[in-house]
Amino acid sequence: MLKVINGGIETLVEDWPGRLGYLGKGMSASGAFDNVSLGFANVLVGNPSGKAGLEITGGFFEAEFSDTTVIAVTGTDMKASINGEPIVMWESLQVEKGDIIKFFQIGAVGFRSYLAVAGGIDVPAYLGSKSTCVFGSYGGFNGRKLEAGDEIQIGEPKGSFSELSRNRLKEGVVPEFTNAWELRAIVGPNTSPDYVSQKGMDYLFSHTSKIQHTSNRSAYRLEELPNSFFARTDGGVGGSHPSNIIDHAYAIRGTLNICGNTPILLVADGPTLGGYMCTLQVINADLWKVGQGTPNRDTMKFRLSSQEEATQARIKQNKLLSKNSLA
């Protein structure tokens, strides 16, 4: 068991690939915002890569372990410590009963840390997933972020503590964090020539945009687009603004929704359907980068990708998130 001393800014139970299959019921997949960091943390402690762990956003999470277990911390460097001793990130380590883990604030790069525990965080699965949808208040631990006093159960480890601790990753597999994120993206469903001007598409793939401070697990907002972005002056029967369209389902996680003049990446907990056009989707293998993008500090830029490149990147990523990556 893990006893929460301080829930921090936003600490959530998340797994991967999250709650798939309910978009038409108005439920986004949720899931770890940076699935690569959660995946490596799980691999380090001997779990399947998608097992539920804790996603720590912003920092200041603190908790006490009630039993001996093995953990790993990945993602942004929040200067995590055990009883005041710094933890080496991206490695597994054994912790003892009564040990206190404490996270400080976000590091110079990245926005979210992940804590995996051997056996995984054990909350009841809701509609096939242990992920929390904060915005809808369901899944995870009572449908909410963790608070002081919460007692979180831990599952059965897959091996002895001595086997699972002191695991490290091979050279070069840890993903590269930055303050300037390049996201590979596939265009569609609403692009030039009918919805967006050619010039507008070029702008989208050349402009570097600061991540707006209003970004969260549902939506990552970018800088406003110029009016010349649109290929039309209104949305016809869809509405008065050229970004309006008759309601259609949103390809989340990862679609870029154009809401008025504001481009919004619809991510983990985003809305599943609505009346605004969508012009591109961040490829599945790059979704983790969005989760590490720090609002009001980092920038994002899109690079045109293809179906072929995206599928190859998925395959490569899935291969990396396995025991093969252990040193």
Next chain:
Amino acid sequence: MSNDKYDVILDTMDATESRLEILFRQAGDGFIQVEYGRKQRAALQDSFRMLAINDIIKSKSINGLIETVPGIRTNLLHFDPEIISYQELIENVKESEDSMSTIDDVVLESRIINLPIAFEDSETKKSVAKYVAEVRQDAPNVINGYNIEYMAMCNGVSVAEVKKMLLGTEWFNSGGGFWPGGAFLWPMDPRCALVVPKYNPPRTWTPEGAVGIGGPCVFTYTTPTGGGYQLFGRTIPIFQFACKHPMFKDGPFLYRNADRVRFHETTEKEVLEIYGHVHEKFDYEYIIDQGEIKAKDYLKWYNSEDIQTGMKKLKEKQAVGVKEAPLL
């Protein structure tokens, strides 16, 4: 696809006598959007076909197809590209479309869900009052503390006529989305097709079971949340997170695609009692009739003189109403 790097039309199917041209649009590495027609339109006949085809696609249990998300004129297919290619998926959709070659084939299973509604109830009135107090004091859509008079004004009709229209048609679910358990409900009878603008800015709180209208769609709020639809009453639970009532034993959702909702008026007292029977005693019996929609019969009825005349009369009233109603 053409050589244009921004072209997203992966494939097409020509229009036939019984359907529009079909476009297959790229929507990501794991999503394609099937779209009916190049022109935006909201017509129930498109939705009937989209949902009938959707049933066929789902009955194929295609390996790698994660889910489908139909809208009124689109269907979003979510798939795993490591298991199935978009080309194979498009071939499956094409086969399904070809198997339904005439309008006679478009027959859709469609239940009728009978929901009691209390017009102008105290809970939705509270949420409107909260909006005025905390969000917009001068909201022109709030008249005498509520939205129903504004709804009447926008459509050039009386409040009594608004209620008659809300009760006088079945409301068709073209597909869910946006909010857990939500459904976008369209009027089957065009003589009851009210249209109203949405709140500007939106509300911060709406009670469970609130019933509202925004644009042409009615929405029954499944859980307490914000929202932008004009409120006119409250119905019984249509969603249950805990899945304890037998109606929700397979999941928290009441609505299925292609369901029709029919409202009947009751008292707020009865609605509140039913909340107890759904959420605490788990013994309320929902009134659901099995049924189907035959697109051909519907279109014949829709295009008949009576219906068309009635629809034109409403549109004339609406043209006057729109000019009188203040913008939001």
